[in-house]
Amino acid sequence: MITISGFEKSYQGRLALKIPSLALPGGVYWLRGANGSGKSTLLKAMAGLLDFKGSIVLQEKVDLKKQDVAYRRRVNFAEAEPVFPEFLTGQEMVSLFAAAKRAPATQPQAYLDSIGLTPDLERPVGAYSSGMLKKLSLALAFLGQPDWILLDEPLITMDAAALEVLYQWIAACRAAGVHFILSSHQALDATFLPGLQTLVVEDKTVKPLA
Numbered sequence: 001m002i003t004i005s006g007f008e009k010s011y012q013g014r015l016a017l018k019i020p021s022l023a024l025p026g027g028v029y030w031l032r033g034a035n036g037s038g039k040s041t042l043l044k045a046m047a048g049l050l051d052f053k054g055s056i057v058l059q060e061k062v063d064l065k066k067q068d069v070a071y072r073r074r075v076n077f078a079e080a081e082p083v084f085p086e087f088l089t090g091q092e093m094v095s096l097f098a099a100a101k102r103a104p105a106t107q108p109q110a111y112l113d114s115i116g117l118t119p120d121l122e123r124p125v126g127a128y129s130s131g132m133l134k135k136l137s138l139a140l141a142f143l144g145q146p147d148w149i150l151l152d153e154p155l156i157t158m159d160a161a162a163l164e165v166l167y168q169w170i171a172a173c174r175a176a177g178v179h180f181i182l183s184s185h186q187a188l189d190a191t192f193l194p195g196l197q198t199l200v201v202e203d204k205t206v207k208p209l210a
């Protein structure tokens with residue numbers, strides 16, 4: 001469960017998103033909304049990457065603002081358009097994230113092998129294509145033992161084979177009790193994401209679709 005209360009985010013004094021109260025019990029959520037509606041703002045705030053007014057609390061006890069290290073270890077995030085330091089290799093990025101997220105020893109390799117990134121790990125990420133960067137950032141978002149994984153536009157730039165792998169990762173994590181929020185402009189297919197629930201971002205707020 002994630003509970004959002006009294007949430008407000010403004011940029012340069014201009015309100016972007018306001019959520020008086022929202023409780024997300026868990027499962028898989030499709031975060032849907034028009035361009036500029038506030039999807040990335042919500043996900044970045046929930047990932048602890050944006051300052052905001054109000055509170056976000058995990059499982060009624062881990063407050064993002066008060067226990068930020070514990071919270072961030074349990075909530076993972078992948079950006080829509082990942083930007084990494086270009087001089088670091090894929091392997092160096094994986095090692096950094098694996099240490100920060102306390103990933104079990106063999107976990108990173110399993111993800112990288114299945115998505116086909118292993119042959120490119122020694123190359124600097126500045127030499128990666130946009131699809132390779134996306135695969136790397138998604139693999140990083142699965143490291144550790146998160147309770148929630150937030151994926152901003154995970155479908156963009158992914159080829160069909162990579163998408164199938166992503167759905168397999170999500171299914172395996174769901175079976176282990178991990179919850180997901182995926183933002184997407186494309187409709188998500190409930191065949192691949194059983195129990196899919198919808199959150200709509202409009203009029204500068206977020207509501208579950210009844």
Ligand SMILES: Nc1ncnc2c1ncn2[C@@H]1O[C@H](COP(=O)(O)OP(=O)(O)OP(=O)(O)O)[C@@H](O)[C@H]1O
Pocket residue numbers: 011012016033034035036037038039040041042
């Ligand atoms: N760094 C920023 N500075 C100023 N305004 C911002 C900034 N980031 C986002 N905004 C504004 O906040 C609002 C929500 O933006 P956000 O990126 O969260 O939308 P989104 O739903 O993810 O959009 P898209 O579907 O186009 O990616 C928009 O009006 C946007 O202009």
